[in-house]
Amino acid sequence: LFGMVFQVLTIRPLLDQEGALFSTMAVTLGAAILFQNGALRLWGEQFQSVPYYIQGELVLDWFRLPYQRLLILGGALLALAVTGAFLKFSRTGRAIRAVSQDPEAAAILGVPAATVQTLTFGLGVALAAIAAGLLAPIYSVNPWMGVALNLKAFVVVILGGLGSFGGAIAAGFILGVVESLGVYFTSAEWQEVISFAVLILVILVRPWGLFGRPQS
Secondary structure, rough: OOHHHHHHHHHHHHHOOOOOOHHHHHHHHHHHHHHHHHHHHOOOOEEEEEOOOOOEEEEEEEEEEEHHHHHHHHHHHHHHHHHHHHHOHHHHHHHHHHHHOOHHHHHHHHOOHHHHHHHHHHHHHHHHHHHHHHHOOOOOOOOOHHHHHHHHHHHHHHOOOOOOOOHHHHHHHHHHHHHHHHHHHOOHHHHHHHHHHHHHHHHHOOOOOOOOOOOO
């Protein structure tokens, strides 16, 4: 609901104006800075820890994996499955896909494009909230906890291809494996460097993403 209200008040008025892509990016970036500093003002800069929802770990010989990370994996897969089924089989999901491909044509055919865009923004915020709840025990809670994850999300979207739902899923797994191997052979300090190195390489070689399609 918060995401939908935010979209109506700040983003919707900009969509029909010239340079809407840049202006909407600027507004959301400014809002992120505002929310971060608001949280800093309200709760301070102290990092807060959240206990694991599930204690213990899975031990298989040399392999150890906390149950909390298994919960994250299960929650992510469930959220992806539900979202994918919603987009593919529901009437609203088909409307979202139509508006994403061509909002003017969808509006001509009777799809309320503005309402669909607002709903889509709200669903995106809801998915981000689910991710934040699952990851809170892994990452310390602080006003800037989403910055690094936003950068990773940006890399995943570009890597998978804009508009490709399946591509984003595959790109997330690919980036995770590449980062893990990179950290294993180097150190944790190189994790972000590896992410952006992959992003730069993909942009140079295949700017439409690994699973996207070049536009004519």
